Amino acid sequence: MMTRISRLFAASALAAAALFPAFAAQAEGLIRLSQQFGTIYLPLHVIRDQKLIEKHAKALGLDDVKVEWAQLSGGDAINAALLSGSIDIAAAGIGPFLTLWDRTQGSVKIVAGLANQPNYLVTNNPDIKTLKDFKATDKIALPAVGVSVQARILQMAAEKEFGAGNQNKLDTNMVTLAHPDATAALLSGSTEITAHLSNSPFQEQALKDPKVHKIFSSYDILGGAVTPTYLYATTKWQAENPKTFQAFFEAVKEASAWIEANKKAAADTYIRVEKSKLEPAFVQSLIESPDSKFTIIPAKSFAFADFLYRTDALKRKAESWKDYTFEPLHAESGS
Known part of the structure; x- marks a missing residue:
């Protein structure tokens, strides 16, 4: 299976595979x-x-x-x-x-x-200040559920917030979405996307909107530059x-x-x-x-x-x- x-x-x-022809051997x-x-x-x-x-x-x-x-x-x-x-x-x-x-x-x-460069977790929900405030209905956009660097940062943050063994606590909140689309969804406020684990320039663009605030930086989670x-x-x-x-x-x-x-x-x-x-x-x-x-x-x-x-x-x-x-x-x- x-x-x-x-x-x-x-x-x-x-x-x-449709992007380029695959070659058995390359010169x-x-x-x-x-x-x-x-x-x-x-x-x-x-x-x-x-x-x-x-x-x-x-x-x-x-x-x-x-x-x-x-x-x-x-x-x-x-x-x-x-x-x-x-x-x-x-x-x-x-x-x-x-x-x-x-x-x-x-x-x-x-x-x-x-x-x-840091990755920010940003949200348009004023009630979300920490990871403990996320409800099942709050969806977090990132480039690839489960495997992207943003997904792994969120898991590391969840372990830090909820304790050992709880790294997957917010996995069901994750939604796969490219950064430009995730930013547009977050700023529109009209979708299930209430948070985005982003990168530059998209996170800084989002934070220009007064309805959006930062929950954490990856530098906070990992203790320095990453x-x-x-x-x-x-x-x-x-x-x-x-x-x-x-x-x-x-x-x-x-x-x-x-x-x-x-x-x-x-x-x-x-x-x-x-x-x-x-x-x-x-x-x-x-x-x-x-x-x-x-x-x-x-x-x-x-x-x-x-x-x-x-x-x-x-x-x-x-x-x-x-x-x-x-x-x-x-x-x-x-x-």
């Missing part, structure tokens, strides 16, 4: 990437805008690298696309990554983090495409450093690539926030790995964050 997660992967794969110089919604994906916008993969591939002797992009939402769809061979680089939260790392016996690993979202690939693809892999890794490093040094220009890039209607100054303020840092180095990823293993969501135990990351990251002081 298929498990719920297996059914989700199978269903998502049907849609994801160096082809890379297919996914991305989602939010400013945390800004390094990918910069890579795309400045053609950084092409730049670093050429320096490695790959003159005709082909780069393809897909916009997906939710870790289930992204993991299914990676498993089906429809994409080479996945961009999703630490929750979906660890689920896939566990399921594949460690044959998927993190290439790099995207940024340290890297919620990662870029990951199969070990098979990395082994078969070492130059393309290196070109991508160097591109991510350059993009992160460029954003930190050019925050106004980075905001302009986000607006342009996303075709966003947000004010550039607003996006720039998010990038300049002291809670935001664009870096490839994982922060508190192991806190998730430990929590998921301890609560039986993972069968595979990681002894260190280096167990599930590619070797180029190991010289860094990650966690």
Whole structure:
């Protein structure tokens, strides 16, 4: 009998596989990437805008690298696309990554983090001040029920609020919805969605409405800065495409450093690539926030790995964050 997660992967794969043709074997110089919604994906916008993969591939002797992009939402769809061979680089939260790392016996690993940024739980219900105030009718929108980084943060918060063994207490409140749609639903006030475990810029957009308030930040739950979202690939693809892999890794490093040094220009890039209607100054303020840092180095990823293993969501135990990351990251002081 298929498990719920297996059914989700199978269903998502049907849609994801249509995005790109799957190849049994790939030659160096082809890379297919996914991305989602939010400013945390800004390094990918910069890579795309400045053609950084092409730049670093050429320096490695790959003159005709082909780069393809897909916009997906939710870790289930992204993991299914990676498993089906429809994409080479996945961009999703630490929750979906660890689920896939566990399921594949460690044959998927993190290439790099995207940024340290908080996730806020926001609500339009004035009666909800803590997790204890949620009723069965209050639905919490997040990108993927059960497996997204937001879902795992909510479970960690529930354990903290209600005690050991109660991490799933609010699972039945979760509803799968992409961040843009969840924000629209929350602001409308006309749906069952009364809360959203969000990301930037959507959480800050929502908080501009006086009817919306913040319940917690992921930084509160994990005790400091967190890297919620990662870029990951199969070990098979990395082994078969070492130059393309290196070109991508160097591109991510350059993009992160460029954003930190050019925050106004980075905001302009986000607006342009996303075709966003947000004010550039607003996006720039998010990038300049002291809670935001664009870096490839994982922060508190192991806190998730430990929590998921301890609560039986993972069968595979990681002894260190280096167990599930590619070797180029190991010289860094990650966690």
